[in-house]
Amino acid sequence: MTSFDTATAEPASRTPSEIPGDLAMWCFILAELTAFALLFVSLAAARVLHADEFHAGAATLHPAMGLINTLVLLTGSYLVAHGIAQAKRLGVRACNRWFLAGAGTGLIYIVVKVAEYAQLGLAGYTLRSSTFHFFYFFTTFFHLMHVVLGMVILIAVGRRCRAGSYAPADLRAPESAASYWHMVDLVWLVLFPAVYILR
Amino acid sequence: MSSTKLLAVAWIALLALTLLSGVAGAALHGGWLIAAVAVLVVIKGQAVIDLFMDLRSAPALLRVAVSVWLVVVAVTVAGAALA
Numbered sequence: 001m002t003s004f005d006t007a008t009a010e011p012a013s014r015t016p017s018e019i020p021g022d023l024a025m026w027c028f029i030l031a032e033l034t035a036f037a038l039l040f041v042s043l044a045a046a047r048v049l050h051a052d053e054f055h056a057g058a059a060t061l062h063p064a065m066g067l068i069n070t071l072v073l074l075t076g077s078y079l080v081a082h083g084i085a086q087a088k089r090l091g092v093r094a095c096n097r098w099f100l101a102g103a104g105t106g107l108i109y110i111v112v113k114v115a116e117y118a119q120l121g122l123a124g125y126t127l128r129s130s131t132f133h134f135f136y137f138f139t140t141f142f143h144l145m146h147v148v149l150g151m152v153i154l155i156a157v158g159r160r161c162r163a164g165s166y167a168p169a170d171l172r173a174p175e176s177a178a179s180y181w182h183m184v185d186l187v188w189l190v191l192f193p194a195v196y197i198l199r
Numbered sequence: 200m201s202s203t204k205l206l207a208v209a210w211i212a213l214l215a216l217t218l219l220s221g222v223a224g225a226a227l228h229g230g231w232l233i234a235a236v237a238v239l240v241v242i243k244g245q246a247v248i249d250l251f252m253d254l255r256s257a258p259a260l261l262r263v264a265v266s267v268w269l270v271v272v273a274v275t276v277a278g279a280a281l282a
Contacts, residue, residue: 019261020253026261033268040272044279051282067221071214078210081251085202175253182252186265189244190272193236197224198280 020084021176029183032146036187039142043135043194050131057132058199060125065116066196069109070188073147076105077185080154080178084171091168092161099158099174102181106151113144136195143184143191150181209250216243230281237277244269 019026047054083098117137127137157177160166166173200208220239227235245266249255254262 019257030264033265037268037272040275044275047279048282063221063224067217070217074210074213074217077247077251078206078213081206081253082203084253085206088202179252182247185251186244186247186269189240189247190269190276193220193224193240194276197220197236198233198276 020171021179022172025176025179029179032183033187036143039139040190040194043139046131046135053130054132055199057130057136058195060120060123060133061136061196062116062119063196065112066192069112070192072105072108072112073185073188076102076109077182079105080181084175084178087161087171087174092166092171092174093164093168095174096158096162099154099161099177103151103154103158106147106154109147110144113140139191140195143187146184146187150184153177153180206250209246213243213246233277233280237273240273241270244273 079098080102083095083102086098087093087095120133125133127134154177157173161174216239220236223232223235223239248262248265248269252265254265
């Protein structure tokens, strides 16, 4: 593979019938969304059956930390989407630093989430404390693992873009990585009110 | 509007709507809070789907599938809170 030269790059764009990224990645994303949908249905059923525990349990959380993490993930999604826009204009190498910045917001998310877990742990709350805490720890940790995987994908694809491993106008890999990262953000947009705001 | 400007506007709007949902969580209670939050979740999620995921120009089936997922989970979570 030859190195990338922005001066000779053709602007990259998709036809209306094309998906952003690989079909395989979208099958994976749809499977992930299905798994999270089952979790949300379980969470909703548990809320109906144990309304008092959910009301009391939600009061033990700090909505400000959830709010901060929502702002952080939305910013990460913006940075990654901006990276794709830049790659369409200048070629795939242009998205590397934006992907790294997006992964950086994932790191902030992890720090805030771990601090929250530590705070709850020191206060004596665990998976066994109540039905609410079981679902809170389980769903948010499951989501946290997806944030970590999203960061790994962004960093790996960003490095390959910088190394010139893809043709300048071939956006399938970076668009696949970006789509996964946006899926993680989309899930959090529902999870945040489900556990922090709706009491 | 260029795509980069559109993304920036969408990002600022999403941050504003998120702060609004935080304020709603503190100021509203009961059914009004649940309805407001559910509407905000769907608006924000659809913006992520259309503008960040860029599914506006993708095959309609994919865009509809992800949008339906968003509405179903938002309504499920809100419905359970209302029950």
